[in-house]
Amino acid sequence: MKIFVTIRFYYGAGIISLVAAGMMVPLMMVLKKHRNAILHHFNKLIIFLLGAKIETHGTRDNSADMFVMNHQGIIDIIAMEAAQNTNLRWVAKKQLFDAPWFGYLLKLPNMIQVDRENKSGLIKLIRDAKETQTQTGRVIAIFPEGTRTDKQDLLSFKAGTRIVAEKLQLRIQPIVITNSKQLLNEHNKTAHSATVHINYLDTFQVDGNNKEWYKQLESTMQMVIDEEYNTYKRQR
Helix, strand or coil: CHHHHHHHHHHHHHHHHHHHHHHHHHHHHHCHHHHHHHHHHHHHHHHHHCCCEEEEECCCCCCCCEEEECCCCHHHHHHHHHHCCCCEEEEEEHHHHCCCCCCHHHHCCCCEEECCCCCCHHHHHHHHHHHHHHHHCCEEEECCCCCCCCCCCCCCCCHHHHHHHHHHCCEEEEEEEECHHHHEECCCCEECCCEEEEEECCCEECCCCCCCHHHHHHHHHHHHHHHHHHHHCCCC
């Protein structure tokens, strides 16, 4: 059984690599005006080839300035892109942009690059977020934990998301994703047939006068994560 789920993991990783590098990147290079549609349709293809489904709960608010999500692995991004054809602008670390060939998945659709080792990285993030908010009509997509985790409890949210949101007075929609690591678990190299659940929570306007809003956001998302597991046994 262990061998089967491990083989399935490498099959899934291979499918993702093949579709992303072999199809999405070349097509985005040629069909510049259709990059968003390419991201959507080919991520849907990945979900199909992995034998997965996506179920959404609540209403996705594409008029929000920023989606704030928990993070388990690459399936979180694939599921969000596959769920709906919208022009998300993901925030990702510089090392991913620098990856040979695969970095084009971020460079070509003009995602937001963050250099965590550079002191000016936060300034650039604020500038890029403002550009996104005022000029592009795209929704910023960010993982405030800053990295993937295989734990049920959220990692402490990094300060960068809070600073940007308060500086620009953003409208935020929290999103909780569960069961994605059941589909493809990058931590223990296993994979199963699974349904990824995307929970859209209520959008809210950041109020800089409420110094507790960021902690309240983390608490609310953790509460939904706990409810998903306790009620439906959906891990995050």
